Amino acid sequence: MKKNVFALVWIIVLLVALAGCGNSNNTNGASPTSGSTAAPEAGESAAPSAEPVTIKVANWSPAADMEPILQAYEDSHPGITLEYVELADNGDSVAGMKKLDLLVASGENLDVVFMPGATDYSQRAGLGLLAPLNDLISKEGITLTDEYTVDPSVDGKVYALPDTLENYFVLLNKDKLDAAGLAVPTEWSWDDYLDYAAKLTSGTGPSKTFGTYFHTWAMYWELAVINQEKDNNLVNNGVVNIDSAGIRQSLELRSKAEASGVAVPYADTISQKLAYRSEFFTGHAAMIVTGNWMIGEAGGSEEFPATFTTAFAPMPSNSAGQPAGVSIANGNYVGILEKSGHQQEAYDFIRWYSTEGEQMQNVYSAWKKQDVDKFIAGVKSGAMSPDKIDEASLAYVIKNAKPAPLSVPPTYQGELETAFTKETELYILKQQDLETTIKKAQAELQKIVDANK
Amino acid sequence: MKTSVTLPQSHQTPTAGSKKRKRIEAGMGYFFTGPMLLGVLVFTLIPMIFSFMLSFTKWSFVTGFDKIRWSGLDNFRQLFQDEVFLKSLGNNFIMLLAVPVGMAIALILGVIITSHVYAPGAFKVIYFMPQISSVVAVAVVWQVLFHPSYGPVNGFLSAIGVDNPPKWLADPTYALPSVMLLMIWIDLGVSLIIYIAGIKNIPADLYEAATIDGASKLAQFRSITFPLLTPTTFFLLVTGIIGNFKSFALVKVLTDGGPANSTSVVVYDMYQTAFVDLQTGYASSMVMILFVIVLAITGLQWLGQRYWVNY
């Protein structure tokens, strides 16, 4: 019997090897035009717009979330078929981007692609992957900054439209605030923030409550920079911004919080891979700086049921007297691939999607005409425990938010952030002092800027 | 079964070497090795050559072939000034230490388990568990044991009077040794069962004869077990070093190369460069350096095997 099994396996091996071999000759044929066997129908030639057009839309969101919106567009625009390409099955945008890049590399004919943030967007714009939209925009006759809170220009050219809006504010555990006799702040500075953090810190050992928690993202090393109207990035217009008052204040803020024990120790954060959601929702940290994707979750999720009331406070300012609530505006972007054969149709779709379309999803939108009250009502109706969202402070924060025009990061933003974080880690872990950190980071970032000139 | 040491085949007289027979023999050789060679060609060799060519270009894989730009040796020149890359490469060399240490532990445990414990089967399963368990679970348990503030390891160290116990994974000095320790712990099971398979291959009568001759257990280990396991040891050493140079997943899950690149390794750096920074050409040149180094080390081991490996 063993022999028969073996013979069978051998036959399979041979067949398979032949199949693999015969086809491998096409390896070089994966040029953009050859496309794929899987999608023979898409975009072979630029079809005249009278004929039915299929637009392929790629996003990392689950198909169940996207399809109703796409369906609505198809219904109101006869002749257009939207084909959805789901890049990740669990909404993971990082995995989604990797899939997108591989698909594009292997010649898949996509038309519309979404990108989860300015870094991913500017990187792909810089690589020449996205079609410039300036002509289509002027043809439509709109001014982008009238329509959207975010200006998506990279070096004067627009390669995508802003989709969702992401700006930053502070989430507070209102139960702990009440217990400490503190009011929900409306105008405050980072000094006040540290003061609040100290008053909210209590207990010792594993069950200690910390005043605040800073996640590992680069933005938490530049808190006193991302709350500025201008020059709010690591590199602005080609000038490295590290040797500046803003970055010094940001790093000192972190260092003070760490030294006084009011923030979760950075060593714990990285060695335990702490997650900001669990730090906040389990009550381990009483305040976090975060963005508006967390609004809905304040009402509780299956994973983290709301056990306390969450209040909202604007982004602190750098010193008393300056306005609070200023924060860079980031978000998702939606663009058109340069190789797409249906630029006009795709543009019409992304214009619709980034305005009316996404209202169906009740996301916080970069579209200026979004109805904020409706959005808040929508969030509450979707929450598991709507009464755990402190509506007054939420409305205040949203209505008084001052989204700063984001200077879209340079195409090598990711490299900048990695290099910067490396130095700040050494600082917070007490391996080097502030001035050394500033000096080294400034030099390293300058090197990256020079290499990318 | 006999596992005796045989002479290399070239010393044997070929049996009636007519040309036709040689041709048939060669044909059989290709027949037996053919499937493997084909698979390797399609799934590794062709992609490898592709990667090799890309290392001389500036290119991002997302942009399509029309945007490939030839850059000669620029990537390699850049590599030798790239601090992160040099640091990662250095870390790779330090990490190599985990290979012989892990193998020595596996060999000792292998001998103990095969003949000096009750219920050897259970022990094989137990020591293999980290290999089967989910990587996430392995990482979490490790993180908790070595928790810088409340972990039992640091609790113990404080109790015996160590003032400032290391912060392990969060400490630029101790992070790499921590990763190595974890690496040994996870991969121990694999070397262990391969060693056990090797030990089982040693004929029992050799030990019986030695016992009759009055050889101690230690002498038996030195003169029977260890020499007869040298092919296994050679295999584990070669693949262990190659595998060590290729390690990526653990670093990604455990530390993401941090803190401050103290645990970054070449493949991790390459992965970030290729899939996060989208610089395919530059990433390929890293692979090439890695490949040349591993090839050289493996080549040396190959040449050296005749001095200590008994087939």
Next chain:
Amino acid sequence: MRIGNLDWGKAIITLIMALLGIVFLLPFIWMLSASLKPEADVFKYPIEWIPQTWRAAFNYHSVWFGKANFTLYYWNSIKVTALTTLLSVAVSSMAAYGFTKIRFPGRNALFVLVLATYMIPAEATLVPLFIIFRSTGLYDTHLGLILLGGFSVLGTFLLRQFFASLSNEYIESAQIDGAGHIRIFLSILFPLVRPAIATYAILRFIWTWNDFQTPLVFLNSKTLYTLQLGMNAFADRNGAFYSLIMAASVSAIVPLLVVFILGQKQVIEGISLGGVKG
């Protein structure tokens, strides 16, 4: 040292080994424990090894009968893993035999070439492989995964070491009896290296079963998902649901334990059989 049937030295070593073994069991115990409790308790510190609040039924029910088609993923994993292992054992043992027991021109050069390909990290060939897969239609098929795992070089090298340690007398005497290479391989040498083959098969099975990266990159259709990929459904944009992932992981470990224990038995039986013959 010996009292009755108990060898005290052996018993003490067993005890020490068992204590040491606990460290190796911890990840599994953590998995089990996490799979039995509510999500919010998973990362509580210090670890609640025995859950205070039990949610085992809910967790396992959500895994097996929830939104993800876990049964299908399980079946896909079994199929892909079993075929990969079979293919890999067949290809590797044949190649190992060819590289050690048959003399043909270019033998050593070819082996060096094969070994050299092992030195390239999988992450480095992802992009060209993806392009090859897309253009040959292997993308998004189980066949593609099986081939990728099946032509792994490691097995060839491992088995080559074991074949090399077998005496050539077996072959010579069989050849005198008029047996060809195929017969010698199948009926004489194959059984002799059974411990090594069983060991490799176990490893290949476990590695394929736990592989996440390959299916992630080379599969697209949910109906083809393997377990490791399917478990991803318990992580969403709000983060991972570790209680569910661990319930799935514990469920996923069962076949591995079965294969490991049965495979190890093979190693022992293989040896006693070989012993009789030798």
